[in-house]
Amino acid sequence: MSADTPVISCKNVWKIFGRDPKKFLATMDKGLSYDDIRAAGYIAGVKDVSLDVHKGEMLVIMGLSGSGKSTLVRCFSRLHDITGGTISVEGQDIMSLPEKELIDLRRSKMGMVFQSFGLLPHRSVLDNVAFPLEMRGQDKHARRERALEVIKLVGLEGREDYFPRELSGGQQQRVGIARSLAIEPDIWFLDEPFSALDPLIRREMQDEFLRLQQLLNKTIVFITHDFDEALRLADRIAIMKDGAVEQCDTPDQIVLNPATEYVRKFTEEVDKARVVHAGVLVDPKAKGTGDPIDAKLTVHKMARMLVNDSRDFIPVTRGDNLLGAMPRKAALDILLGSEE
């Protein structure tokens, strides 16, 4: 596998629930809508989805409940067997894996965090975190050491001997995160990890999560129904509706160029200035004058400068590369709304 092979690649993936989904998929007209399929007595959990997740990337799958986002992520780890299409993980078709190799894959490469934590109630924090290590047969001493390491990483030091019910929701999710990280997975699935927490704790956990990601730099598939959370965390966002992906793009592009009416509705209420970066607004052919600005700055962060500066084109750099120049008007339009 070469360096730019996607970590997860899915092509035309279908997941249909019902009496005999395989047969139904084989005979049905691929153009059927979600409601048509439902009228036939089947539920299209995932409907003809193709997308790639690249190494070190954070892909956020966003959708309302019932949109199929949780089903899709369960197909990636083969918690669900897909009905049609292919999913490969690091170049390997996971549907063709025999059970033993599938278990090995999960034991060595994948970690997952669940919305309601999925902790084993009869095990202490330490034993919950060490559980995946125990399952793959690591000896007691080694797994204890590793478990303590991750427990420290998520900031639960000193709570090793507590039982899940003795912890708060936020703490329980920290245990869930620690458990998913215990085996040092390459791919990290998070299924609405913060939805069950109250808003203040959620914010705190998001920061914590970003800190961990900066430390670990894993390939992440993150699920949420919260658009703000998606914008805050994502490298790319896939927006799902009725089992299908409506648009999969960077937050900037989704906010600037929503592909469908459905996506546009989501972006309406969003403060675009906090999402759009200078790098996206660059016109590569244009030439600016004066001091360059960094591509990673959001319009919101540049606001004061945009208002005070009089240049029409401002040069933008990423690292040492000059990308081109940003038309100041474009940025102001985003900040203040278009003129008309």
Place this chain on the structure above:
Amino acid sequence: MNGTGSMTRGQAAIGLLIGAVVLTVAQYIGWLPNWMHRLPETAIPNFAMVLDIIFNFVKDDLGLLTFTRTLTEGLEWLLDVSGNIFYGKNRWPNIGPMPWTGLAAIAAVTGYYLGGWRLSLLGGGTMIWTALIGQWTIAMQTMSVLAIAAPLAFVIGLSLGIAAWKYEWVDKTIKPVLSVLQTLPFFTYLLPAVIFFKVGPTAGAVATTIYAIPPMILMTTLGLQKVSSEVVEAGKMSGCSKYQMLRHVYLPSARTEILVGVNQVIMLCLAMVVLTAFIGMPGLGAKLLAMMGSFKLGRSFEIGVTIVLLAVMLDRMSKAWVVKQPEHFERGTPFWKRHQMLLLGAGLFVGFTLLSLVLPIAAEIGRKQDFSQGKELDNLIKGFLDIEVVKSTTWFLRAFVNVKILIPFRDFMLSIPTFAFIMLVTAFALSLAGRKQAVLAALFFSLVALSGWWDRAIITLYSVVAAVTIAAIIGLPIGIIAARSEKWSTRVLLMCDTAQTFPSFVYLIPAIMLFGITDIAVIFSILIFAMVPLMRYTIEGLRTVPPEMTEAADMSGATRMQKLWNVQLPLALPTMAIGFNQAIMFAFFMVIIAAFIGTQDLGQELQRTLAGTNLGKNFVLGICVSLMALTFDLTIMKWAADKKRALGLP
């Protein structure tokens, strides 16, 4: 269901009812030919003989007997070991018996560990009472069988439960068998046990084990199904193999339900092990049987108290175990502190064992040293019964209720022609439940008619109907009144909970004490047994009426009575029906045990078969009881389910 060209359910039911009335009237006038009143002897197929032939074939030709006799040897060895440990049976390993003081200490420490001082007192107190009253040996005989039967039932039930959860076909085969097993009278368990596993403790242990398995299967399946899908997925993502999933994820997560199953296994085992006295199993049951047989009420009462104490102790302790959650210790807690209860228990046990070597009274309380007050209690009871008020009440009940109400009612039921009776039952099932239940009811009662035991079956049914009716007349008002206040609800519910743990056998004691060996004693023992679920479900039904509905009634200006009749009772009715159903099932169970007092019904015949090897007859009788019970069960449960759905209750 509404008449498309044909009759509606209600009309059909009324039609059947009219048919039954016409037939009965014809019978009274004397127009009905005899063969219409009862099936003629010649029309009755000899089921018993056919069954016997089948049994004999399975038993001898297929070699089942040799197989079970081999099992018997293994079981006998286990029972010998536990017999030696518990009451010093002269068998390997020859280390028993455990001193009563030691066991009392263990019971007290276990009680403290599980539920604090109160359970500790209950545990220790029960043991001390048993020893002091001079029933230690017989109690330990009972416990020694329990100690083998309960774990056996647990293991078998758990395995079958897992199998039923895992494989749909196992579940589908097991479900109907379980529902029949749960209505089969216990005498029907006993005879096959005797034939295949020898008289005495082995047969007793087998019957006890089989009797206790069904709830364990149900609870295991229930618990495994309830494990949250995220926990399962977390297990899979942790890379569990199939076995690891079961061992480390499913079973521990289903802990609560499995432990509830354990509680039920223990309680059913105790109830059954006492009843196995009927097949010569020594222990508390045998002693109670003997004492009641010779009308030594004082001693019977004492044994009854011991049984009840043991039952309550086992129940409370196993329930406390269900809710006991693991607690963490601070880092660096020394070993002795983590396990202090275990060490304390072991220490006390060893201490008392050593003490018993030098002080015999700590090991065993001899015949003349006990505090049994049998004779004095006898006199006390006689004195109580001689009090004018008590005497006239029991006399009134015997003379008036029995002679003027119960016996005429029984004779009336017997006078109804067989066909008319089947039509009545069918009409009942049709109007309450539906076509399927009606067909089954007709089929089941026709089979009872064909069994040739119709009259005895009707007498059985009469006892059940009479007792449940009286139980409802007394129990429902108590439930309704208790449900008015939180305080009384809890009290009555606690009382019901406790009463339900009593092995059914002890319900005979007050009945015999008050009414001697009479018909009314039979009705009375069934009645108090059946009242428990009636009160319990009435209270639960009324208490779980959604508060916004009673509040709405209050705001509409309803009086307490109006609220009760128009809001609370209709909403509580489905739950109450479940209680009613349970009362009927309990009654069918008790009426068979009441054969001991002396009845003329199926139970009496069943009890007689125990003395012989007439397995075919035993089964025919048992299945008759089961069929009648199932008819009610199917009908009432369907009605309750329909009603619940119609009301939109969970």
